[in-house]
Amino acid sequence: MTSAGYDDDFLGIRVPLPRPAGGREVRELPYPRFTVLLDPARTLAAVTGVNIDGAALRDVPRTGEWRLDSRLPVGEQAGPELYAANDLDRGHLVRRRDPGWGGAAEARQATEATFFYTNAAPQAAAFNQSKDLWLGLEDHVLQYADATAQRVSVFTAPILANDDPVYRGVAIPRRFFKVAAWTAAADDGMPRLEAAGFVLDQSELLDLRQGALAVPRLGAFRTFQVPIAEIAGLAALDLGPLTDADVLAAPAVRGEGGWRPLIGPGDVQLR
Structure with missing residues (x-):
């Protein structure tokens, strides 16, 4: 597997891969066109970064199986036992299709690399409008980006809070x-x-009070557009130039805790 990883200079303006603040220990794992920084204490990613060339994306058939990364000890990865016989999905952090661009063989290799457990995080299995919106945000940004470039770099991860509920020995991100x-x-x-x-x-979708996962029938995902500076604080990451590049103007911020709630793509502010 060719593992060049995330490219800081992909956009023509240098955007370094975000790093944990405060010297938190992570394992750096390059894959084709994306990189995972894994928090070995939490056994989940602290951040992922992927380069997407929207003008060269391929419709690659879904191939690949979830597997552990042999570069890490098994105990540092949240593996198949976390997701067995419950309502947790192995949620892709870097989406399967995101690195799937360029030549056919390299696109297929890149999409298959997204099936390492290091690129997964536990998400409640219920689907609804908010989750559909979450999965489509990158497409919405690509459509907005300059038609002559259509290059986007995307950083995704669970917010690893100290008070996340523990299930099967893994703290489940909310x-x-x-x-x-x-x-x-x-x-x-x-x-x-x-x-x-x-x-x-x-x-609202996580209920671990009885020591097992339960999904309330009326639970829902909620999606917000949030100031990047606030994300940096919540996730304890150095987001570098991304904070100053934020298009979310302060006067437009509304809703819960200053966050902008999203119902559909039309609610996203990109200018």
Whole structure:
């Protein structure tokens, strides 16, 4: 497997892969066109970064099986036992199709690499409008990006909070974040970096009070557009230039805790 990993210079403006603040220990795992920084204490990703060339995406058949990464000890990865006989999905952090661009063979290899457990995080299995929106955010950003470039870098991970509920020895994240970055032409014609941040909250779908997972019938995902600076604080990450590139203007922020609730793509602010 060719494992070049996330490319800091993919957008033409340098965007380093975010790093944990405070020197938190992580394992850096490059895969084709994306990188996972895994938190070995939590056995889940602290951050993932993927480069997407929207103009060269291929419709690659779904192939690949979930597997552990042999570069890590088994005890540092949340593996199949976490997801057995319950209502937890192995949620892709880097989506299967995101690195699937370019030549046919390399696109297939890249999509199959998304099936490592290091790129998975436990998500409640219920599907609804909010989760559909979450899965489609990258497509929405790609459609917005400059038609001559259509390159986007996306950073996704669970927010690893200290008070996340524990199930089968793994603290289950209640929230996930996504930050998408692209370039746009400034008034002087030079490219400038733009970015947007989002949070998915599955708190209402997790009930571990009896020591086992239960999904309340009326639970729901909630999706928000969130200031990137706030995501950096919640996830304890250094998001570098992404914070200053945030397109979410302060006067437009509304809703719960200053977050902008999203019902559909039309609610996303990208300019």
